[in-house]
Amino acid sequence: MTEHEHEDEHEDGNGQESESEPAIDSAPGSEAPPVDQELGIESTEAGHLLAEQRAFVAETSEGAQELLPRGTTTAGELRQEVGAVLRLPEGGFVDPGDIDIERRDDQTMIINMGPQHPSTHGVLRLMLELDGETVLRTKPIIGYLHTGMEKTGEELTYVQGSTNVTRMDYLSPLHNELVFSLATEALLDVELPPRAIWIRMLMAELNRVSSHLMWMATNGMDLGSTSMMIYGFREREMVLTFFEKTTGLRMNHNFIRPGGVAADLPDGWEDDVDIICETILARTYEYDELLTGQPIFRERTEAVGNISAEEALALSVTGPILRSTGVPWDLRRTMPYLAYDKLDFDVIVGSYGDNFDRYSVRLNEIRESIKMIRQIAEMMPPGDYRVQDRKVTPPPRARIDESMEALIHHFKIFTEGFRVPEGEVYVAIESPRGELGCYLVSDGTSKPYRMHIRGPSFVNLQALPLLLRGGLMADAVAVISSVDPVMGEVDR
Amino acid sequence: MPATVVLPEVPRLSDRLVDQIAFPSRDTYKRMAAAFRDTGFETCSDLCAVDYLTHPGRTLPEGVGPERFEVVVNLLSLSKRQRVRIRVQVPESDPLLDSLVDVYPGVDAMEREAYDLVGVVFGGHPDMTRILMPEDWEGHPLRKDYGVGRVPVQFKEAPGPR
16 A cells, blocks of 8 residues: 555545544554554554564564475484484484485475465475475474464363363364363263263264265365265265254364263164265265276375385374274274274275375275264163263253252352362373374362373374375375374364 | 383382383483383374473372473383383473484474473474474463463453554
């Protein structure tokens, strides 16, 4: 905006502004932009910042967090950025000749992908060093969605806590609530009624289906299959409609809480679940026709973004990426929680650890989850849906109308919360993206002393430099998608 | 399967859920992690730091003095289906700890997170920079003496923020 235009604008709104707030600035024609006062910067004339002040506002460089030119990068950093992680017996890293330290800066180009990029699944920023079309080094730069949820969690009671954690991995909110609730219950040492456990399992498996469907949709879109995107969203909507019916919300349910679940399943839930299972199972075979056998899809995914089992384990990678390398590690089977040991299901593994294996692991996990949901629906026990320990659970609504003590008790639980014995606990569950852990420290009050969430996406992102190394720039989008990062969980 | 014991001189505890919580000193920390790795703990699930400023009286085994910071490492063995936890005390005056990147390359991002949010420095880490906060941020937000931000309550008649 030029000086002249600014004057004109002021003339238009002159009458009202100067009358209502005459003391704000004595200079005529100055309508100081609110930014100035907020930052405490004095405006020199008519709402214009000094050049250096403007530079201060505009600068958001991440400095040393970024991918630096080869000249200023140490050998250790370089090894990480090319994804050399394999341990040798003597404790070193893999073949230094693979790192091509000799290459000079003027032969390569560093480009920036994201944080505003449609294929980075949120605000993931990648800096890539390219030699022509080939990716040499990669560094994911994260933190653009950091909202300090772990700090917030320390200020909320255990009752409020599940509202907070549910917003981390927004594609599988019920798993976040589940891991937080399991950790709290482990500290409280309460035994859940069987129906609460089975409702939790039902919801968690439905959530896995909806999360994997969302992944199928976005992966399809990244590879140019817009039909898959529409189909994935369409089927996911069925699950979300059931969630809305059960919990009241499509996402961020706050349904699984310490002590059980918020409400019983709605009337007629068996029919809904039956229809969901039948429809989605039939549709997975349509996806097979659309993608699995399709030559273009296979060309884009087979032997792209390979990772070996040793590399995945060294990088702490879990979930479908680890299973795609052939390691049958699924916490539901190997370290059962809830009542997963009573279900009959298969752990899906791949063999090559490439994009196609990760696709087929997830597709088949949808089928396994549906198998589980059918068993859960069949075996759902009757009884309470939350623990009847009055220390943790508020009194039922009907009691509040007739008893003053019940009212006080209800009020106390929701304002002060309940006290949790001192101790530390680490609980891990299998979320759709891998091992979702919660390290909870209690100091005996009603708020967690420290709540640390081990987000699977956060850890899995470390595999990106390795997966992208030596591949083509055009495949980068497909590889990022196959890692399935959810930035809400990465940045927390 | 019986618990795997490495470096038996290191004090340890056990609780209902995990049968081994080891409390090595800062000097034996890295050696202990490497020893666990060599006995079959293939992967490091989690690493985080805790600031015990306002809760010093936690349960610790004999011979371990409480310090302000504690770094907690959860290791996982796929072959044994076991978890062990390592807890190291890190003093406030010198918040420095050996990095485990050589032992478990997967702790790279987790150590950066612990440095960023709690301020424990990991010596030997190739890229000890902030990961979640901006590079020029001051302070470490998950420390207990770092205030929580808040949004002032807006009443209808109150003057606006500007």
